[in-house]
Amino acid sequence: MNKMRIAKIFEFAGNGRRQCYGNGCDHRDQDLDARRLASSAAPSWYVLLRSKDLGRQPIGLSGRGENLVVWRGRSGRAIAMQRYCPHHGADLALGCIQDGELRCRFHGWRFDESGACVAIPGEMKIPSSAHRRLRHIEERYGLVWIWSGTGSPLFPMPTIPELDGTPTNAASHYYVHQYHHDIGSAPFSRMHENAVDTVHVSELHHVSLEAVNCTVLERPCWDVGDPRRPAYADVGAWFGNILEFELQQQHGVPRIANILGVPLGATRVIIDKWPSGSIIRTHSDGRHRHTLVYAESPYGSSQRSGTLYGISITPRYRGWMRDLISHLILTITNRWFLLQDLGVWRTLGSSYDGVLVKSDAPIMAYRRWYIGWVKATRHESELHAQIRSANTPP
Numbered sequence: 001m002n003k004m005r006i007a008k009i010f011e012f013a014g015n016g017r018r019q020c021y022g023n024g025c026d027h028r029d030q031d032l033d034a035r036r037l038a039s040s041a042a043p044s045w046y047v048l049l050r051s052k053d054l055g056r057q058p059i060g061l062s063g064r065g066e067n068l069v070v071w072r073g074r075s076g077r078a079i080a081m082q083r084y085c086p087h088h089g090a091d092l093a094l095g096c097i098q099d100g101e102l103r104c105r106f107h108g109w110r111f112d113e114s115g116a117c118v119a120i121p122g123e124m125k126i127p128s129s130a131h132r133r134l135r136h137i138e139e140r141y142g143l144v145w146i147w148s149g150t151g152s153p154l155f156p157m158p159t160i161p162e163l164d165g166t167p168t169n170a171a172s173h174y175y176v177h178q179y180h181h182d183i184g185s186a187p188f189s190r191m192h193e194n195a196v197d198t199v200h201v202s203e204l205h206h207v208s209l210e211a212v213n214c215t216v217l218e219r220p221c222w223d224v225g226d227p228r229r230p231a232y233a234d235v236g237a238w239f240g241n242i243l244e245f246e247l248q249q250q251h252g253v254p255r256i257a258n259i260l261g262v263p264l265g266a267t268r269v270i271i272d273k274w275p276s277g278s279i280i281r282t283h284s285d286g287r288h289r290h291t292l293v294y295a296e297s298p299y300g301s302s303q304r305s306g307t308l309y310g311i312s313i314t315p316r317y318r319g320w321m322r323d324l325i326s327h328l329i330l331t332i333t334n335r336w337f338l339l340q341d342l343g344v345w346r347t348l349g350s351s352y353d354g355v356l357v358k359s360d361a362p363i364m365a366y367r368r369w370y371i372g373w374v375k376a377t378r379h380e381s382e383l384h385a386q387i388r389s390a391n392t393p394p
């Protein structure tokens with residue numbers, strides 16, 4: 001029987017007050033309707049789609065209550081704008097791209113990269129209201145990201161210095177593998193709790209751990225000026241924790257890793273989260289061994305679509321063979337764990353109701369932070385929701 005314990009929990013807010021969680025200790029936010037918060041409720045940066053999926057045809061995507069058409073303009077940059085044509089409401093995703101402009105399939109109105117209608121067949125005058133509003137997107141790391149929830153971003157897009165070529169105190173070269181899984185309408189926020197849910201690791205994933213220390217951080221552990229320090233920490237959009245544990249070496253991945261000269265025994269995992277994603281950096285033997293990025297995408301062919309994107313990044317320190325094998329083992333293991341998680345996540349409801357016990361304390365800390373972010377941005381996001389609803393299918 002694996003022995004697990006939670007050594008210390010710090011309250012995220014850092015107000016010096018210890019929190020009490022679990023049964024008989026109901027500190028769930030009284031003024032908050034938590035029931036609907038477990039799915040993508042937070043204003044944040046989300047993944048819209050993969051860069052390589054956006055070619056010469058416009059793509060229609062739905063999610064978070066909005067409908068978008070995504071396409072590439074004359075300059076090659078990705079554009080996301082309101083999906084339905086201002087003329088008779090045809091789906092612009094049925095159109096085509098001509099000379100870097102999006103042409104509506106129904107009557108041929110044409111739109112440029114700014115969303116402005118620039119040509120109407122047979123008409124000399126273009127009404128000033130004949131434009132589509134653009135959404136704020138960025139294309140990085142092989143993905144198109146979208147800010148969603150308020151009119152303009154409340155924090156800069158999360159960066160991954162390992163993929164930017166930015167020097168850190170780790171290696172400067174990495175093996176990278178990107179993947180994604182369809183998750184349907186499984187609640188994203190419940191998934192992000194995974195990184196603070198220490199108990200499920202031995203039960204669901206069958207990883208033998210002597211002990212897990214989970215520390216919820218009050219501030220990022222990266223120094224100011226370190227490219228790994230999340231800029232979103234400055235506006236309250238960051239949650240961080242550290243997991244420290246000893247992997248039993250006798251079997252499984254630790255044994256194989258040990259044979260390869262990667263001692264995974266005493267392991268330290270530093271996790272930085274924004275409201276819709278995580279960067280998980282694993283260290284052992286004083287070295288950075290792996291970075292795992294998870295980012296959620298509530299966009300797809302319907303409002304109930306959901307995709308989880310993962311990027312597995314392994315530093316290259318020594319001979320390419322051993323590093324590559326380490327990368328393959330870590331990537332395959334992470335994907336295998338993710339599939340095990342997904343099997344359960346798909347059965348979860350989006351409610352925060354549930355009987356909690358002492359070992360759920362880190363999860364409660366995470367939920368408090370997530371709820372706090374949603375509440376803090378509620379006014380702006382409600383205003384934005386009214387604007388979004390103006391472009392619904394006719």
Ligand code: FES
Pocket residue numbers: 085086087088089090104105106107108109
């Ligand atoms: S509906 Fe698009 S041009 Fe008429």
Ligand SMILES: [Fe+2]
Pocket residue numbers: 194200201205337341
């Ligand atoms: Fe898991």
